[in-house]
Amino acid sequence: MNPGTATDTAPTTADRWFRRYSRTPAPRRRLLVLPHAGGSASFYHDWGTAFDPGTEVLVARYPGRHDRLLDPCIDRMEELTEHLTRALLPLLDVPLTLFGHSMGASLAYETALLLSRRHGVAAESLHVSSRKPPHRLTPRPLHEQGDTALIEEVRRLGGTDEALLTDPDLREIVMPAIRADFTIVGTYGPRPAAPVDCPVYAYLGTEDPSITPDDMSAWSQTAPHGFHLDTFPGAHFYLTEHRPRLTELVAGRMVHV
Template sequence: MKFGIDSGWFRRYEAVTPRRRVLILPHAGGSAAYFRLWGQKFGQDTEVLVANYPGRHVRASEPFMLRMEELADAVTEALLPFLGLPLSIFGHSMGASLAYEVALRLEARHSVRLEGLHVSSRKAPHRLTPGTLYREGDDALVAEIQRLGGLEGVSLDDPALRALVLPAIRADFTIVGTYGPRSAIPVGCPVRGYVGDRDPAVTDTDMSAWADVAPRGYAQQVFPGGHFYLAEQRDALIRAVSGSPAGAR
């Protein structure tokens, strides 16, 4: 399996004989690079796509997107050439909200129903509250990143490094802060939720509200860890996502 091929919006990991696809939508401030090891873990029958958001890495010259609607519209359109195989979507944190919005658009605009919607470390759309952190100074952003355990092993004390990574984080926090609450519009596929048992921002009770948008079935799994439990629980999480479609409890 090739390490990865950049295909516009997606970093694409080609399977030998793909029978299905999994799209991964990163968290606020995240990039395809964070999930670089995931592409080779789903087996030779699954092609993995990881979203490249504008304004970072290979798309550094492009302007950031600042609204969930704009981002969801763009991702949905970019997915159209990849709809020939059964598709599941996994989204972590901000990516979970984005995954939900993409699922709704695929159904409403293109009559495409996902094989499974997998949401991680994010409250359900109708339980979200707007935030204003994106309007605050850099120190406040850094404090929140540290609280959540993001950028593990990276020090943001270096002004040059802050200047490099904080614009993307602020742009994504703008998306997060201006999104929600939304009506609990159901999706037409099973939904599976994941959360860390020590997440300072989202509890397992918060996650359980995703059942309200999942008439086709909702299941939930709690992993050891915090908001970024998926760093240490990667293989176990991939096994859970690979078991899609998500089933009812």
């Protein structure tokens, strides 16, 4: 079935898949932010007001969490990319920039490829944060282990409210989404460094426990239209502390019309 057909419009509307934290009546460009494994749109609440009035910020709402708690989780990268891209189709009337952090970086990359290959739409730029490029990935099968191993990895990386991991009732609610996301992470890659039709910008915390600047520099092999790497003090979630500078860089690299 092709994306956008009448029979599958309802579960993939923009309002269902994307959170808007500020109103942009006449956007001149859009920025789509794709959260990390175990993450949700609320983590990027501050991004909604960090850009100029012509920029509409969309944050992906993955199923199985928050107000999509009852929607079945998705545990395959290809399926998540399909649903997300389908929901984007009505929003391609203005230039689109993609930003993804950790797992979201791989999702942003796959979305850029699918938009180009299937729909002939090139993103204006692709921004990838704290994630190895596809040809350098070394997936770990954490999803095949118990909840304790997954929780330890989430704690190691940071970026998740500790209360969600320690309170038994809350943990029971969030674990299906965490397990689904880490199934995506554990089954995606390595794969060839297919080129994207736009510049690629990479970002990394210099104390990230799993990724080196050399790893992030290897994104250049996907970027025949240009590549640049910026590093920040901090670990995997450097972007929490350095959000103003990071959003300033992203804003300066988006098309302005």
